[in-house]
Amino acid sequence: MTRVRDLSEEQILERIFPLLPRGSATLLGPGDDAAVLAAPDGRFVVSTDVLVEDRHFRARWSTGYDVGRRAAAQNLADIAAMGARPTALVTSLVVPGETDVEWVTGLAKGLADGCAPVGAGAVGGDLSSGPCLVVSVTVHGDLEGRDAVLRSGARPGDVVAHAGVRGWSAAGLALLEAGLVRAPLSPVPVEVSEGVHLEDAWEQLVSAHLRPEPPLAAGVAAAEAGATAMLDLSDGLLRDAGRLAAASGVRLDLDPGAFAADRDVLRSAARAVAAAQGLGDPGWGPGRSDVDGMLDGWIWGGGEDHSLLATFPSDVELPKGWTAVGRVLEAAVDGGAPSGATAAEGAAPAEGAAAAEGGVLADGGVLADGGAPSGGAASAVSAAPAVTIGGEAPAVGQGWDHFRS
Amino acid sequence: MTRVRDLSEEQILERIFPLLPRGSATLLGPGDDAAVLAAPDGRFVVSTDVLVEDRHFRARWSTGYDVGRRAAAQNLADIAAMGARPTALVTSLVVPGETDVEWVTGLAKGLADGCAPVGAGAVGGDLSSGPCLVVSVTVHGDLEGRDAVLRSGARPGDVVAHAGVRGWSAAGLALLEAGLVRAPLSPVPVEVSEGVHLEDAWEQLVSAHLRPEPPLAAGVAAAEAGATAMLDLSDGLLRDAGRLAAASGVRLDLDPGAFAADRDVLRSAARAVAAAQGLGDPGWGPGRSDVDGMLDGWIWGGGEDHSLLATFPSDVELPKGWTAVGRVLEAAVDGGAPSGATAAEGAAPAEGAAAAEGGVLADGGVLADGGAPSGGAASAVSAAPAVTIGGEAPAVGQGWDHFRS
Structure with missing residues (x-):
């Protein structure tokens, strides 16, 4: 088993990047100070959700792949709930140094598989060591000219x-x-x-x-x-x-x-x-x-x-x-x-x-x-x-x- | 001192929301499944950075306000480095239950003061308990019709x-x-x-x-x-x-x-x-x-x-x-x-x-x-x-x- 602390940040990123989907809205992916995404509608929707080990998942039941799938899914669902099409997400990952690198690459695969049904990209992120696993995803979507569907529009008779x-x-x-x-x-x-x-x-x-x-x-x-x-x-x-x-x-x-x-x-x-x-x-x-x-x-x-x-x-x-x-x-x-x-x-x-x-x-x-x-x-x-x-x-x-x- | 665990999530959010700046690009702020932001350029830039206690800051030196200021600053700098104008950020916050609520409201004030020079909004986030302080910010910017300034464009003679x-x-x-x-x-x-x-x-x-x-x-x-x-x-x-x-x-x-x-x-x-x-x-x-x-x-x-x-x-x-x-x-x-x-x-x-x-x-x-x-x-x-x-x-x-x- 290779642990995260056995590799440099660059070496970890070299293993993660090839696993991430680009997505059709991505004009500039990872590698610069920021990514650039298309927003043809002139607006975009954004939501963020964080998953914390032993609060939102248990490492004995959830693999890195599972946590990636869940992180993608629950964020993408917030975009879908606005009536928008998800375009891209970014991920901040905090991992203890003793974590198996396969947990991290599994997370990337899970994010990718979670994004696949809607063609969303994974366009950037940040990586840090820390005392427990924390996965924070921010996701974006395109309204394609539609009004956002809010929580507040229900009317009697609906x-x-x-x-x-x-x-x-x-x-x-x-x-x-x-x-x-x-x-x-x-x-x-x-x-x-x-x-x-x-x-x-x-x-x-x-x-x-x-x-x-x-x-x-x-x-x-x-x-x-x-x-x-x-x-x-x-x-x-x-x-x-x-x-x-x-x-x-x-x-x-x-x-x-x-x-x-x-x-x-x-x-x-x-x-x-x-x-x-x-x-x-x-x-x-x-x-x-x-x-x-x-x-x-x-x-x-x-x-x-x-x-x-x-x-x-x-x-x-x-x-x-x-x-x-x-x-x-x-x-x-x-x-x-x-x-x-x-x-x-x-x-x-x-x-x-x-x-x-x-x-x-x-x-x-x-x-x-x-x-x-x-x-x-x-x-x-x-x-x-x-x-x-x-x-x-x-x-x-x-x-x-x-x-x- | 009121600790985070003494309040419900709703009570904490009621203290945070009034402190957050709206920003001129915000079409829909916190309160629904996602926020809606203007992207008049038809593109937007996005970057994310995470701060972890004892890795990026020490609680004995940094107040919540300081961490908010730093989280905003280093994220906004990534947007500026693309030649874009920062428009809005979202924040995921992981806090131990014993944290003073004033640390959390201080963080919100720091984010707000960090955003103020550029008029960026703080349009959403997520809140969770966890074993240590983790602040993950994702920030967005508008290119205002300009090309993004990448790392790769320097030419001999410049x-x-x-x-x-x-x-x-x-x-x-x-x-x-x-x-x-x-x-x-x-x-x-x-x-x-x-x-x-x-x-x-x-x-x-x-x-x-x-x-x-x-x-x-x-x-x-x-x-x-x-x-x-x-x-x-x-x-x-x-x-x-x-x-x-x-x-x-x-x-x-x-x-x-x-x-x-x-x-x-x-x-x-x-x-x-x-x-x-x-x-x-x-x-x-x-x-x-x-x-x-x-x-x-x-x-x-x-x-x-x-x-x-x-x-x-x-x-x-x-x-x-x-x-x-x-x-x-x-x-x-x-x-x-x-x-x-x-x-x-x-x-x-x-x-x-x-x-x-x-x-x-x-x-x-x-x-x-x-x-x-x-x-x-x-x-x-x-x-x-x-x-x-x-x-x-x-x-x-x-x-x-x-x-x-």
């Missing part, structure tokens, strides 16, 4: 729709924690048929956790179809839906029937995890089993799926990859939706206006994105909930506790 | 010119290490006259280390005046000049007389540091004192000045802030200048061309920038030197050893 997996990442994490699937997974995904990368259904769930594959094309498709609001689901469906509802000043009512198929997909994993934890299937509680509670937790509360939630006018035919999961209602009368809902709209407020955007800012957004999956409670869902399920306020038994798991 | 301080950061670090100036400095700079922020000359040197003030306007001015090549000096004058020479396939001959005034500015600090180290002024060595050796080390080898080095056609009148310090010569015959010198030129090579850019890439550039100041040796200066001083190869006694100090 359809709520979802693209991507639901609860898979949380289920995969639970399988890992229960010791039911061994990680790290094989160095590169085994594609057994188009879009199916692993033979075993449980391993697919674990892969969704370690190497999420956000529905990036669905973001652009939603924007083109006229989506009124959109966001990336990183902290759980209910919590992030609450942010969209709050930013738009509306209430979202989700249809539990729309998630029945997800329960079927996840049920064998939930049964196995429950058995490993010594829980029974017909379990405690009024008419609900432990397995049902676990499924609720994964689907409604599970983080890091990096799927997309959007709202569309009711007369729009949903584009490919999108499923209707609810509808947008007027905000509850007693103040469930915070004020400031429209502050993020419109272009270029006057200097200093940022401070006035508290209503939206306080809900997280760019700075809150990608925080630890075990982050705080879903504050957006207050006594008068901004998100309901079949018209009812989400109950603790429906997974609320799992937000803190 | 004038070599410099803007900014020379050796101040290394001198300031030496003063801190010798215990001759107490840090942290006062919370905000004390401006005693325009551009002079501290009364004491030694404290100015320490401030140049803790809170560098790159000559950002000089970057755009150089591009407008027709600079043929330019780069940010982060790893020492000789080492970075060697990178420019290598990328351009030329030799740079620096005029030692052009740096005489710098020696005078730094001499009192060098004498004091030498005395503190038990060295004499008329010292060992053939005709050179320890103080002279220290001055050589600071001026030729000292890192982190974040000044700018550029080359101009000889008939150009140097713009404000620039001083002629040498001339560009043909590369030495026996291979002092590596191949690949022009690989970074031109727009959008075909997909996969990145791997072919090794000549330039291996010299560092975007990925190498901002590494630890104590990084490896100046490999670009080989037996047939790409940089000479008054026609002579740099000698060890002229500061070479200090590269590793």
